Amino acid sequence: MRYALADAMQGAGATVHAEAPYDEMVDPSGEVRPHYAALARRVASLSDEDLAERQRLLERFFLLQGITFTVYGAESSTERIIPTDLLPRIIPAEEWATIEAGLVQRLRALNMFLADVYSDQKILMDGVVPRELVLGAPSYRREMQDLFVPHQAYANVCGSDLIRKPDGGFAVLEDNLRVPSGVSYMLANREAAKRTFPGSFRLAGVRRIEQYPDLLLSTLRSMAADWRPNPQVVVLTPGVYNSAYFEHAYLARLMGVPLVEGRDLVTHDNMVYMRTTTGLRRVDVIYRRVDDDFIDPLTFRRDSSLGVAGLFNAYRGGNVVICNAPGTGVADDKAVYAYVPEIISYYLGEDAILPNIETYLCREPSQLSHVLANLDKLVVKAVGASGGYGMLVGPHASRAERESFAEALSANPDNYIAQPTIQLSTAPCLIDGAVDPRHVDLRPFILSGDKIRVTPGALTRVALRKGSLVVNSSQGGGSKDTWVLGAGEQGDHAP
């Protein structure tokens, strides 16, 4: 085991060139970074069988808990667990302090941006963000204009995707302000890690994340009207066939609130009620895990059966709170993203603590020609799409793919942005019984209600295929536990 680990370190150390990815565990000279030292020693002391046994334990934990997704076949369907890696990713205290400050700053500014866009639109008047970019975005909801949102907290739950660049600095790749998911994996990974690495865990000084459901509940309660002293909170799920259903049930259970589907709710006189065994019961706050389009067939998509007819009117009337607010998507739009540093300085008068990735807006003719000339080096994304759809990864695409994409791009440049291909940092993973680095990103979760709350942890997504930069679980991605160390902890104790 020791040799395999040493090889991995050597490998990472030996291939340093200009764009070599940042290795989370090993520095360029081949030395294990101090915050990884204890874990590296612990792993080196375990035999292959030990590691394999721990990996089995981990997978069994996920299977038993039902943290699975279903693969439908012709004859039968089988359940698979989301691949989970045994080795935690470790973030030292001072790096986390920067990340946390940056996330708080960013979400404060984005909430202010949303409040402005849906009221006076000062930022558009001042020409900081192009008017048509915001008002023309498909995620812009005219219905939200001048609607009162408590604490101006539009995005109550935010999951931002961060990456670590080759120079070691973190940058924001994407903000998710609609219905971000993945927090249950953060919590489940931690629960599993405590079973598989109990000793190392205790000694490393890892900060707690188990308070997340409590913080989420406090955040949601803080959104209820003052005159409803004991607000009824519910989680609204599209149902058991949704791929994130486990997460919806998990959060409802840990918060101790009902998990409802659209058919459990009814509106009457602009109030929302849920059907209980003893009759109707008033609902105050809905943590909805259903997209904007589907929450109310009377206001948004008519063919939706997932939502509740009349919900939006009840919301407009101030009788129920929908979290996240409808229309938050306009602030995580891929084109608006390019303006976030300006948005931060416009509202807060501060420089962004966490930088953006350099972004070319194809709607600008000069930038479009640059993008077209450099398609083989860039990642091009459709503005409205998510989940890796409508995307071209230049360096990995064939000439034909690039040419047909260039046509689509030239035909409708407003719809695209481009970014340089970033080498995500790598972290050690257990692959087929050996320790080998794989590319990772980082998705922390930020809550905003009466105040902004950050949980010291995150979901680390892993591209399990060697060399791959795609961390989406639909495309061979997995996840691993993320340890944020407390201040004064170097992780350098005997495990």
Add this chain to the structure above:
Amino acid sequence: MMLARVADSLYWIGRYVERAEHMCRLADVLLNSTLDRTESSGQVARMVVSAISDGDPRFEVSPWDAAVAITMDSEEGDSVTAALARARENARQVRDQLTTETWERLNLIYLRVTGPAAPREFSDAPSQFLHDIIADLHLFKGAADATMSHGEGWGFLQLGVFIERAQLTGRLLQAGFGRSLGRPVTEHAAMTALLRMSCALEPYLRKHTADIQPRLIRQFLMFDEDFPRSLRFTTARIEEHLSGVGRNVDLGGAAGPERLAGRLKARFQYAEAETLTAEDSDLLVATVLEECARLHAGIYENFVAYSLEMRLPA
């Protein structure tokens, strides 16, 4: 306070879990008692087939094929696997209402019976396979009893268990002694098998010794106060849990299903069990099956699919 949909799912979990356990026992007894070719083995096979189907041709086959069909027919049919899959699907829909301990037990059973190794395990050692499922289901019930709050959700789970159980025992009684089906069981081995199918052999022996007679068996399965599968016991539990969950429902003066449950309970509590004729027993069993069906519908109408007009806030 509990969501109507959740109450419905918990009720169905109770029903399916009980059904799965019962069908395991039927398959096991069927396989065991048809090992030798005697008159009694024919009676047992006939009894099992009529207890689980109304002359379904799927079961008019060799005892082995019938046992396979009972245990692991595709998820469409009425089989152990199908019942467990449905119980687990319902549990997934109310995952937030079950304790982790309870969920894990059910999930584990499901993963095992639907796993790739299950068909081989069954054909290698069917008795062991079925026995393990029963034991696991007992663990599930134990975990639920020990970790879930015994409140409203528990009440619906138990209602499902006991309504299903009353119907299963009723059907078994009809299959064994019902005149309408002709040829009641008479063979000693067949009567023992009947007791085994309702998990009653040992409690029966303790009460009546090895004096195995149709009259006493019938009396035991219908009127025994303490045996958890007797009609008297199950109807008393139905009444108990129904009045528990119905406590907070305001029906505006209309009679709820509690009245039905109370009357059903009283039929057994005050019956003249010792002098009841075979014909009257048949009638009583038929009544139980009918009233259970009405209770089932009544629970759905009163707690789950009630009309909103009745319950709108004033």
